[in-house]
Amino acid sequence: MAVQPGHIAHDRRVRVQGEPVDRYPRLAPEVERGEVRRITVVGEEILGRRCQEVTQFGTPELSQLIDDMFATNQAADGAGLAANQIGVDLQLFVWDITDDWGVRHVGHIANPVLDEIAAEDRKLVEEPEGCLSVPGPYRMVARPDRAVVRGLDKDGKPLVIEGRGYFARCLQHETDHLHGHLYLDRLPRKERKSALEEMAAAKDEVFARRAARAQKLGK
Structure with a gap:
């Protein structure tokens, strides 16, 4: 997920x-x-299918993948990143995001499942949303303002993460991936078409910014 315009950390x-x-x-x-990896772009096959569950926990390979996802997310100035966004077919995502109340949330989760939240306990909020795999455009998207996601950490331990506002949007966005x-x-x-046209015009500039950030990170 791309950082929301005007969002201050x-x-x-x-x-x-x-x-x-x-x-x-x-x-x-x-x-x-971590090392910075290439981010997949809309239209690539891996972004359009359900990822496989993580089954091997506590391995150096899984830890390295998470490190690489964090590094890639940082270089792209992202709020969150899913494994298939770097071409890896696993149910895993990371986040480093500051919410609407100034709280920074950092973490990772494997095999995430979103809880069903009763309508009286949440409301739909329409806000600009962007994506690192759709470089450039933001569009208004309605999502619940509360999310609870359950899954496992890199060692296979149960994990429950609750988010509100902008962080809730991130948890839902990455689970969607x-x-x-x-x-x-x-x-x-029509909106999708205009977003893709905007992406085509903006992506080279976005890619150049990412490369510059990666270089600044020494990656």
């Missing part, structure tokens, strides 16, 4: 894997360890 408080921490570096440790859906799929045909 305050980083006054931090929650890592859903738990509050007293101190946290500006760059997540995973960013330092793992089911083979982009935010474009939620748009009327």
Whole structure:
């Protein structure tokens, strides 16, 4: 998920894997360890199908993948990134995002499942939404303002993450990715077409910015 335009990161408080921490570096440790990978773009086959479940936990390969996802997300100035966005067919996503109340959320989750939330406990909010795999355009998308996602961490331990506002939108956006859906799929045909046209015009500039950020990170 791309960072929402005008969204300011305050980083006054931090929650890592859903738990509050007293101190946290500006760059997540995973960013330092990871390598930047190429981000897939709308139209590539892997973005249009459901990903496979993660079955091997606690491995160096899974840890490295998560590190690489964090590094790639940072270089792309993203809020969240799913594994199929770097060409890996696994139900896994990462996030590093500051919510509407100035709380920074950092983490990863495998095999995520969104809870069904009763209508009286949430409301639909329409806000601009972008995607790292749709470089450039943002479009208004309606989503519930609360999300609860259940899954596993990299060691196979159960994990429950709750988000509200912008963070809830991120959790839903990334879970959509793992089911083979982009935010474009939620748009009327005319809006989708205009977004793709805007992407075609903007993508080279976006790719250049990402390359510059990666270089600045020493990646």
